[in-house]
Amino acid sequence: DVKVTQSSRYLVKRTGEKVFLECVQDMDHENMFWYRQDPGLGLRLIYFSYDVKMKEKGDIPEGYSVSREKKERFSLILESASTNQTSMYLCASRLLASGSHNEQFFGPGTRLTVL
Amino acid sequence: DAKTTQPTSMDCAEGRAANLPCNHSTISGNEYVYWYRQIHSQGPQYIIHGLKNNETNEMASLIITEDRKSSTLILPHATLRDTAVYYCIRSGSARQLTFGSGTQLTVLP
Numbered sequence: 001d002v003k004v005t006q007s008s009r010y011l012v013k014r015t016g017e018k019v020f021l022e023c024v025q026d027m028d029h030e031n032m033f034w035y036r037q038d039p040g041l042g043l044r045l046i047y048f049s050y051d052v053k054m055k056e057k058g059d060i061p062e063g064y065s066v067s068r069e070k071k072e073r074f075s076l077i078l079e080s081a082s083t084n085q086t087s088m089y090l091c092a093s094r095l096l097a098s099g100s101h102n103e104q105f106f107g108p109g110t111r112l113t114v115l
Numbered sequence: 116d117a118k119t120t121q122p123t124s125m126d127c128a129e130g131r132a133a134n135l136p137c138n139h140s141t142i143s144g145n146e147y148v149y150w151y152r153q154i155h156s157q158g159p160q161y162i163i164h165g166l167k168n169n170e171t172n173e174m175a176s177l178i179i180t181e182d183r184k185s186s187t188l189i190l191p192h193a194t195l196r197d198t199a200v201y202y203c204i205r206s207g208s209a210r211q212l213t214f215g216s217g218t219q220l221t222v223l224p
Contacts, residue, residue, distance in 0.1 A: 042215060043159070043212070045211040048210060059211075090158050091158075092159075102149060102164070102206045102212060103164065104159075105161060107158050108157055109156070111156075
């Protein structure tokens with residue numbers, strides 16, 4: 001079974017802090033994703049990485065950056081956390097980029113609260 | 116804009132089949148239909164996908180109509196652990212999945 005793990009299930013940070021969310025997958029998947037999920041807005045893509053050191057902006061990249069130094073690890077960085085970044089953050093991985101194989105495997109999520 | 120329609124909520128008795136419908140206003144020839152579910156406070160879980168033929172795996176069956184604008188996800192023997200929000204998604208893109216509002220399925224004892 002594919003396993004995607006996220007460093008924390010719950011996180012509380014203060015406005016202005018730098019926040020690191022870590023995601024690790026153990027199935028040698030090429031692609032990794034960061035989404036955030038908010039009530040009424042569904043899942044929105046923040047950043048996408050299709051290979052090591054490669055990244056693409058998603059629909060809402062403002063206020064975020066990412067790092068993919070190793071294939072199994074994809075980090076989401078909030079440079080200066082703000083209250084509007086309070087959300088559920090979901091990491092996902094996928095074997096390869098293909099419309100016919102868009103099975104994405106999600107981690108358990110990190111519920112981040114910014115005070 | 117293409118629109119995906121699913122009922123907001125459904126109930127199903129434990130042990131019975133749960134049939135979850137999904138309609139697409141339009142669907143392109145290269146777009147697959149994917150089904151995911153999300154149990155409360157967990158990440159979404161992939162269930163099944165198909166292009167135009169019916170599909171079955173260990174979790175569920177997927178029936179797609181000939182015009183591909185409708186699909187039905189079938190959980191043959193629903194259990195309490197199947198209570199979740201079920202999402203039907205069109206995907207021809209290699210990039211992201213677009214999750215709508217989904218159907219809240221509640222399996223009743």
